Amino acid sequence: MEMREIEVFLTLAEELHFGRAAARLHLTQARVSQVISRQERQLGGLLFDRSNRRRIRLTELGGQLRADLGPVHAQLRDSLERARLAARGRTARLRVGMMPFNVPDLQRYWEAFRSRHPECELQVRRAPYVEPLARLRDGDMDVFVTWLPVDEPDVTIGPVLFHDPRVLAVAADHELAGHDAVPHEALADFAHAMPPAMPDYWEDGYLGFYTPRGRTIERIEEVTSADELIHLVTTGEIVHPFPSHVTRYWSMPHVRFLPIPEMGTIPYALVWRRDGESELVRALARTVREIGAMHV
Template identity: 40%
Template sequence: MELRDIEIFLALAEELHFGRTAERLRVTPSRVSHAIKKAERRIGGPLFERTSRTVRLTPLGERLRDDLLPAHLRIQQAVDRAVAEARGITGTLRAGYTTPWCADLAYRAAAIFRDRYADCAVRVQEVRFDDPFGPLRRGDLDLQLCELPVQMPGLGDGPVLFREPRALMVASDHPLARRDRVSLEDLADVPLIRPSSDVPRLLLDLHVPTHTPLGRPVPPGPSYTFWSEVPALVAAGLGVSIVAVRAARYHDRPGIAFVPFRDGPTLDYGVLWPAAGQSPPALAFVDLLTDLAARNE
């Protein structure tokens, strides 16, 4: 088996889906099918059981996977070390994040990155909401996973990693909590909790707009310094907050509910980095982030 065919086999053994395997390896599904058929002819037996709904490894396929994985890992590590040396992927990479879901992605990427590039350390840290871009602008970070777009002097937007629908965080006994969906026009009837810090206008318009799309004013609610204050303010019935839909999995607690919006733009999360240029470690790390985010879609 050729190395590329081995990579296709191992990817399909993990994904158990021809389409996802093709997307992950950036090839066509027919290329995946051709490689598997060629491997089965070479070996002389079926490696996968295929139906219209499922793909499963045969016992023969399981043994081949278990035998190939350690050798393939050693080959990949050897290639990665050569790439790291050639590109200068050494030193320390410093990555920041602003939300728990960005943190999950950053830490997953950091673990893989350390295995690939042994000469490059990775530090991951939270970026406080009261100073959202200070560490990056001061040079304390090489890149940041956060909401995009950001228009700040000296900073540039990198690739968008994923797009998230929005929801309204409301008190569980609020009338809006009984709805399946809310509209941006509903914001005219509820006080919207606002950050007390100097947040860029573009982010404010996304998270705490002052007017609805039809021009109705949005009542200002109480302000906060740290995000942990927001669920408590909402549960107390003092205001509402616009959040990502997946916030319900990270910030749910008694007294609050999350109601998806039926209109309005998504919240886009991606990479922010210095506009002047990126280091080889930062470029390699973002390539890894992009790959991991695509697998989770």
């Protein structure tokens, strides 16, 4: 197998879903299926049981191949990455995954860290929409920027980078579109999206399950990407709250963003794995604290 084919297999083995694997790999589902089918022909056996159309599972052969290939792929990937860093005069890399969209707003933190640690290549990327905490645990990112609270025994909570008010995204022809603001109670009058698997407390921290008067805020359909989410908003099937910074980066004529003053602000902070804490992670946290204190 070539390196890319190994990545396709390992990603599908992790996701157990062709659509999510294709999205992570930036391939079509048909291409992922084609690669896996070719691997199965070469090996002479099935790697995945596809009898359940909603979720596939690894066969015994597939599980064995994943166990064998995983460490080898990780070592090869790390070796190539060290070589790439050395070619650019760097000795280390720190990967930051962003759940919010406002990378430019936080540029002062990234620039300060880079100036203090020129030996380190700082990568700031959008975090995956599906199970980002699992990706943090798997080592796909070293630091994760996300909303609080995060209450996981294996995750350290670092400094807060910013607080943002919530706004409600609605279709331009929605009955709320002409309002200046939306009361919290009104969220129970409309359908919302169901996020992919995440801890209940974490979902509740972003959008509560109940209004202040105890009315249910209904989730009707699971979404697996931000594009899918905003599409359902534009069709009028759902409404959805966002941190207000999205209004500076999403120019959408078919969507209106309405303040929800009663919901207050939502904090976003650095978090990282306890067993993945390094001097560079601590250095980024120090930079955020110091630069943040200068802008209070």
